[in-house]
Amino acid sequence: MSGEARSSGPAMSPDMKALLVPAIDSRSSWRELFILPLAAMFLAMLIGALIMMATSVAPETILQSFIAMAHGSVGSIHAISETLTAAIPLVLAGLGIGLAFRAGLFNIGAEGQMVVGGLAAAIASFLVTGLSIWLHLPLVLLVGLAIGAVYAAIAGLLKAATGAHEVISTIMLNLISIRLLDYMLRQPFIQKEGRSDPISKAVLETAELPRILEFLDGNLRLHAGLFIMLAAVAVIYWLLFRSKLGFAFRISGENPGAARYAGIRAGLTIVMAMAIAGALAGLAGAIQVSGVLGRATPGFTAGIGFDAIAVALLGRSHPVGILLAGLLFGALEAGGRQMQVDAGVSIDMIGIMQALIIIFVAAPLLVRRIFPPLFRERPRGGEENG
Amino acid sequence: MFMKKAALTTGIAAAFMLASAGGASAFTACQVTDVGGIDDAGFNQTAWKGVQDAMSSYGIDGRYLESQSETDYEPNLNSLIESKCDVIISVGFLMGDATKTSAEANAGQKYSIVDFAYDPTIPNVIGQVYATNEAGFLAGYLSAGMSKSGVVGTFGGINIPPVTAFMDGYYYGVAYHNSQKGTNVQVLGWNPASKEGLFTGNFESLDDGRAFAQNLYDEGADIVMPVAGPVGLGSAALADELGSDALMIVGVDADQTQTDPDRAHVYLTSVLKRMDSTVMQVIKQAMDGSFSGGILLGNLQNDGVGLAPYHHFDDKVPAALKAEVEEVRAGLISGAIKAGG
Numbered sequence: 176m177s178g179e180a181r182s183s184g185p186a187m188s189p190d191m192k193a194l195l196v197p198a199i200d201s202r203s204s205w206r207e208l209f210i211l212p213l214a215a216m217f218l219a220m221l222i223g224a225l226i227m228m229a230t231s232v233a234p235e236t237i238l239q240s241f242i243a244m245a246h247g248s249v250g251s252i253h254a255i256s257e258t259l260t261a262a263i264p265l266v267l268a269g270l271g272i273g274l275a276f277r278a279g280l281f282n283i284g285a286e287g288q289m290v291v292g293g294l295a296a297a298i299a300s301f302l303v304t305g306l307s308i309w310l311h312l313p314l315v316l317l318v319g320l321a322i323g324a325v326y327a328a329i330a331g332l333l334k335a336a337t338g339a340h341e342v343i344s345t346i347m348l349n350l351i352s353i354r355l356l357d358y359m360l361r362q363p364f365i366q367k368e369g370r371s372d373p374i375s376k377a378v379l380e381t382a383e384l385p386r387i388l389e390f391l392d393g394n395l396r397l398h399a400g401l402f403i404m405l406a407a408v409a410v411i412y413w414l415l416f417r418s419k420l421g422f423a424f425r426i427s428g429e430n431p432g433a434a435r436y437a438g439i440r441a442g443l444t445i446v447m448a449m450a451i452a453g454a455l456a457g458l459a460g461a462i463q464v465s466g467v468l469g470r471a472t473p474g475f476t477a478g479i480g481f482d483a484i485a486v487a488l489l490g491r492s493h494p495v496g497i498l499l500a501g502l503l504f505g506a507l508e509a510g511g512r513q514m515q516v517d518a519g520v521s522i523d524m525i526g527i528m529q530a531l532i533i534i535f536v537a538a539p540l541l542v543r544r545i546f547p548p549l550f551r552e553r554p555r556g557g558e559e560n561g
Numbered sequence: 562m563f564m565k566k567a568a569l570t571t572g573i574a575a576a577f578m579l580a581s582a583g584g585a586s587a588f589t590a591c592q593v594t595d596v597g598g599i600d601d602a603g604f605n606q607t608a609w610k611g612v613q614d615a616m617s618s619y620g621i622d623g624r625y626l627e628s629q630s631e632t633d634y635e636p637n638l639n640s641l642i643e644s645k646c647d648v649i650i651s652v653g654f655l656m657g658d659a660t661k662t663s664a665e666a667n668a669g670q671k672y673s674i675v676d677f678a679y680d681p682t683i684p685n686v687i688g689q690v691y692a693t694n695e696a697g698f699l700a701g702y703l704s705a706g707m708s709k710s711g712v713v714g715t716f717g718g719i720n721i722p723p724v725t726a727f728m729d730g731y732y733y734g735v736a737y738h739n740s741q742k743g744t745n746v747q748v749l750g751w752n753p754a755s756k757e758g759l760f761t762g763n764f765e766s767l768d769d770g771r772a773f774a775q776n777l778y779d780e781g782a783d784i785v786m787p788v789a790g791p792v793g794l795g796s797a798a799l800a801d802e803l804g805s806d807a808l809m810i811v812g813v814d815a816d817q818t819q820t821d822p823d824r825a826h827v828y829l830t831s832v833l834k835r836m837d838s839t840v841m842q843v844i845k846q847a848m849d850g851s852f853s854g855g856i857l858l859g860n861l862q863n864d865g866v867g868l869a870p871y872h873h874f875d876d877k878v879p880a881a882l883k884a885e886v887e888e889v890r891a892g893l894i895s896g897a898i899k900a901g902g
Contacts, residue, residue, distance in 0.1 A: 253643050257636055357762065371756065372721045393666045394639045468632060473762070477630035512633075512640050515626050516591075522627045 210549050212489055212500065214542045215535035223528045232520065240518035247513020248506035254513070256388055256397040260467060262505030263400045264289070264459040268483035269501055270411045271327075271455030273492035277415060278448035279428035284330055284345025285456040286480025287352035292323030292457025293464045294356055297375050297471035298365060300382035300464070311381040316403070316461050323457015324450040326352070331449030335442035341449070349480075357473055367470070375471040384466035398466035404498075407455065412494040414451075424448050456480060485533045504529065589622040590615060590844050591646035593637045595653040597764045598627050603790035603814040604836055608652050608675045611840025618841070619848060634659035642667055648847040650675060650840060654723050660686065671852055673843040675836050676723050684854040687846070689839040692860035693723070694730030695893050696832045697786075698900040699868045700811050701734020702889050703830060704784045705746040706882040707809070707874075714749040714777030716759035718789030724760075727788045727813055727832055729753045733901035737889070749777055753901070761789050770795025778808050784829060786811035793817070800827035809874075816869035829878075831869035835859055862894050 220241065227237045248258050268285040275282040296319035303311060330348055333339040359365055360373030367374045388395035415421035426434040427444045435441055460476060468475055486504055490496030511525030535542050543549075590612050594605040612623040624646070626637045634656050641649050642663070648671040651660045657677045664672045664686045671685055678688030704713045715731050717724040728751040735748050751758035759777075761769040774785050774796035785800075785808065787793035793812065800808040801824045812818070812831030821828075839859050846852040859865015868886070871878050892898035 247640070251643070253639070257640070260636075372719050394642060394663075396636065396639070463632070467635075472631050474630055475632060477632040509636075512626060512637060513644075516624055516640060516644050519624070522629060 211539055211542060212536055214546050214549060215532050218535050218545065219528050219531035222531050223524065226527060227524065236518050240514045240520045243513045243517035244510035248510035252391065253395060254509055256395040257509035258502065258505040259401055260396045261508040262501040263404045264463050264479045265483050265486050265504050266404050266498055266501030267407055267459035268456045268480055269486035269490060269497040270407055270494060271452035272484055272487035273490060273497050274411060274415065274424065275448050275452040276487060276492040277428045278424035278444060279431060280445065280448055281342050282345055282449065282452045283342055284327060284348050285483050286476055287349035288323040288327050288453040288456035289460035289476045289480045290352040290356050291326045292319035293460025293475060294359060294471050295319055295322035296461030297378060297464045300378040301376045304379065306381055308381045312384065315382045315465055316458060319461025320454045320458040323460065324454035327453020328446055328450040331446035335445045360471060360473065373473050378465055378469050382465055384462065396467060400462040400466045403462065408494045408498045420447065488533060489536050588848055589624065589646050590648050590650065591641045592625040592650040593641065594625060594627045595655050596628055596630060597790045599625055601791045604676060604834065605652050606820065607815045607836040608650060608840050611837035614837060615841045615844040631655060635662065638663040642670060647671065648673060648844060653677065654721050671847050675840060678856045682855045686854050687843050687857055689836065689843065689857045691834045691866050692858065693832060693834055693866055694726045694900045695861045696866040696868055697727040697730025698734035698893060699886055699890055700786060700830060700832045701731035702738045703886055704811060705735040705738035705744060707829060707878065708746055708784050710781050710783045711745060712747045712749060712781040713784040714782035715786040715788065716750045716761065716773045718761055718764040718792060720760050724788050728758060730900050731786055749780055749782055761792055764790040764792060766792060767795030771799045774799045783807065784809045784811060786813065788813050794821055797821055797824045797827050818872045826873045829874050830871055833867045833869050835865050839865060861890060
C-alpha cells in the first residue's frame with residue numbers, strides 16, 4: 176500500500192488512513208437506522224415535556240397532548256392517511272438529499288427544486304389538454320422530475336466547472352425559484368381567471384393523482400403518490416448499493432481522492448448526483464401539486480424541501496432510513512395538528528420536538544452515552560439486556 | 562425488561578381511557594387560522610375573540626388550529642371534522658377554496674368563513690364580509706386632515722380584494738378631503754384605478770413592515786396604514802423609534818392600541834373590522850337553529866366596521882376634524898357620500 180502509492184500522491188498520513196475506513200459499517204447499520212432515531216425521539220419527547228412544563232402547561236395537558244399526537248398520527252384511518260400524505264414528499268425529497276450526501280454533496284436546494292418541478296408540473300397539467308389520464312398524469316410527473324433535475328444540475332455544473340460551492344449555489348437557486356414562482360403565477364396563461372393574486376389554474380382531472388382511499392371517505396387525502404414513493408425507495412436503494420453509478424457516488428463521497436485515483440470522473444459524478452437529487456425533489460413537487468394541492472400557489476412547497484434535509488439526516492442517508500424518518504416526520508405533522516385541537520398546545524411545540532429529535536440524531540455519541548445498553552457493540556449471543 | 566413493557570402498556574391504556582372520558586360540552590365552535598396565526602394582532606385574533614366571547618356568554622367549547630402554510634388549510638379543516646365541531650370558522654380569502662371544497666364534501670357540517678363570500682352561495686356556509694372601504698374612507702379623511710407633510714402612505718400584504726378595500730377607502734377618503742377642503746394630500750402606495758401599489762407579498766415579516774414604512778417615510782409620508790396583519794407591527798416599531806411626531810400609524814382589523822399596547826402611542830386610530838361581533842352572531846345562529854348559508858355584511862351602519870377611538874391622539878386631533886369625520890360617517894351611512902372602489 177505505502178510503497179507504490181507514494182509516487183502519485185502525498186505520503187499516507189493517519190488522517191488519510193482514517194478516510195479509508197468506511198463511515199458506517201453496513202452490517203451494524205440497523206442500530207443507526209432504527210434504535211438511534213427511536214432513542215432520539217424518546218429523549219426529544221422527554222425534553223419537550225419539560226419545556227411544556229416550563230411554559231406552565233399542566234401535566235395532564237402534556238399527557239393529553241402526547242395521546243393526541245399518537246391518536247392524530249396513527250390512531251385512525253384518517254390519521255394514518257394524513258401521516259402518509261405528509262410523508263410522501265418528505266421521503267421523495269429526502270431520498271434525493273440523502274443520495275447527494277452519499278456523493279459528498281450538501282444539497283440545500285430541494286425546496287427550490289420542488290418549486291420549479293411543481294410549477295412546471297402544474298403548467299403541464301392544465302396547458303396540455305385532451306389526453307387520457309394514462310398519458311397525462313405520467314407526463315405531468317415526468318415534467319416535474321425533469322425540470323427539477325435540470326434545475327439542480329445547474330448547481331452541479333457550477334461546482335464541477337468552477338468549483339462554486341453547492342451550498343451557496345443551491346441556496347441562491349432557492350431564492351430565485353421562489354421569485355420565479357411569484358412571477359410565473361401572475362402570467363395570464365397560468366393565473367387563475369378572475370384573480371389578481373398569484374394563483375395558478377386548477378390541475379385538470381386527467382392529471383390528478385387518484386386518491387386511493389376515496390371509496391372509504393371523501394376526506395381521506397392519501398393518493399397514489401404512495402406507490403411512487405415506495406418505488407423510489409427501492410430504485411434509490413438499488414442505485415446506491417447495487418449499481419456502478421451508485422458505487423461511484425459513494426466512493427466520491429467517502430473518499431474523493433481514492434475516487435479520482437480509481438478513475439471515477441469527479442465532474443460527471445457531481446452533476447449526475449445533483450441531477451438525480453433534483454429529479455426526486457422535482458417529482459415531490461409535482462406530486463404535491465397533482466395529488467394534494469390541485470394548483471400552484473406562492474409557497475406551496477411549505478418548507479418541505481428543508482424538512483427533507485432533516486429527514487435525510489435522520490435516516491442516515493439510507494433509503495430505508497429515509498423512508499422511516501419521513502414517516503416519523505409525517506406522523507409528527509399529522510399528530511401535531513391533533514395535539515393543537517385536543518390539548519390546545521401550540522403548533523410551535525411540534526417544531527421544537529422535531530428540532531430536538533434532529534439534535535439528538537446528529538449527536539449519536541450523546542444518545543449512546545445516555546442509553547449504553549442499547550448500543551453495546553461486542554456481546555453477540557449472550558446477554559441481550561437480560 | 563418485560564415488566565417495564567407491561568407497565569408501559571398499562572400506562573398508555575389508562576391514559577387513553579382518561580382522554581376519552583373528558584370533554585362532554587354541548588356545543589363546540591372551532592376556528593382554523595390562516596398563516597398569520599392566532600396571535601396575529603389582526604383578523605385571526607379578532608375572530609378568535611368572537612369565539613371566546615361566545616364561550617363566556619353561551620358556555621360553549623372553543624378550539625382553534627393554526628395553519629403554518631397554505632397547504633395546511635385542507636388537512637386542518639378535515640381534522641376538525643374528525644373532532645366533531647358544531648360550526649367550523651375559517652378565516653380569510655386565502656382559505657376560500659379549501660373551505661368550499663371541505664363544505665361541499667361535508668354537506669351536514671356548518672361552516673362560516675370570515676372575510677369571504679361565495680357567489681353563488683353555498684347552503685352550509687355563511688360568508689362574513691365587511692365594507693372596510695367605508696371605514697378606510699374615514700381613516701383617509703382623518704389622515705389627510707392630520708398630515709403635516711401633505712403625504713400619506715399605505716401598503717398591503719397581498720394584492721387581494723379584502724386588503725385593497727381598505728386601501729381603496731383610504732385613497733378615496735384622502736381624495737374627498739382634498740376636494741372638500743382644497744388640500745393637496747398625496748397617497749403613496751396604492752392606485753385604485755390601475756389596482757397597483759406596494760405589497761409585501763406576505764402576512765408575516767415584521768422586517769418587511771419596517772422596511773416598507775421606512776420607504777414611505779423616506780418619500781415624505783408622515784402617516785402610514787399597513788394592511789398586512791402582523792407585518793404592521795414592524796411599521797409600528799419604526800414609528801416608535803422615529804417618534805409619533807415624525808410617523809403615525811393607522812392600524813387595521815383590530816384596535817391596535819389594545820393588541821400592541823407597548824406601542825399604543827404611535828397609532829392615530831385603527832380601521833376596525835368587527836369580526837368578533839359577526840363571528841359571535843354566526844355561532845348564535847348555529848346554536849339556535851337559525852343558521853342558513855349566505856352572506857353576513859358588516860358595515861358602518863351595523864357597527865361591523867368602524868374607526869377605533871383616537872386614544873393617545875385624542876387631544877391632538879382638532880375638534881373640528883373630529884366633527885367632520887362624524888359628518889362623513891353619517892354621509893356614508895345615508896349614502897350621500899360614496900366610499901368608492
